[in-house]
């Protein structure tokens with residue numbers, strides 16, 4: 001996404017959020033009502049999370065309850081915010097209305113996203129976690145998973161959504177590595193993270209000496225590790241940072257992912 005596009009989408013979302021905030025939670029249902037957009041929460045089995053369609057001169061949003069999307073669930077809130085993005089971003093709505101794009105089934109997730117999905121995700125992320133309240137929550141707090149949980153609960157978004165937003169506007173250099181069965185699936189770093197080479201890549205194993213690698217999921221329950229100070233060299237080739245790095249991980253029983261956070265003092 002180019003910076004100009006990003007700026008346009010974030011001003012739209014920040015502006016809208018300021019009009020529909022209940023405390024720190026954006027009231028998405030009120031936005032849909034204000035736009036006179038019918039919402040259909042229904043059972044669509046294992047298909048999409050949400051979908052915006054244009055029929056008989058009216059836009060409708062369909063939300064799939066079968067994938068855990070309800071009006072109040074964290075997943076459901078992200079899905080609705082994403083679909084509102086498709087409607088409120090002019091280019092998406094117009095393209096859909098005139099058949100330049102076909103209604104597509106939006107799915108939550110990190111991988112294989114095309115540009116319009118990235119734009120709707122970015123809109124959703126900004127709408128749910130507007131910049132000013134987000135910065136207030138983060139101000140003067142130590143970084144750790146606890147802070148991300150605070151963000152997740154304050155704004156009623158998933159941990160992953162909180163992490164992605166933190167990468168965008170957070171004031172902390174950190175890295176996140178998402179793995180499943182010890183294999184790296186995805187990673188990202190904050191913009192200001194130094195250029196160091198990693199001892200892993202997507203589809204490789206986690207570094208074998210890492211705390212995350214040694215985690216075994218016996219109980220298949222959500223699990224949060226302690227914060228450990230570990231050798232930088234476990235994760236990175238020699239860089240400009242100190243000789244130790246903090247590592248903390250969280251196992252999510254919902255999708256079996258291990259989310260590892262790495263950050264320097």
Ligand SMILES: [Zn+2]
Pocket residue numbers: 082086104105106107116117120
């Ligand atoms: Zn979408």
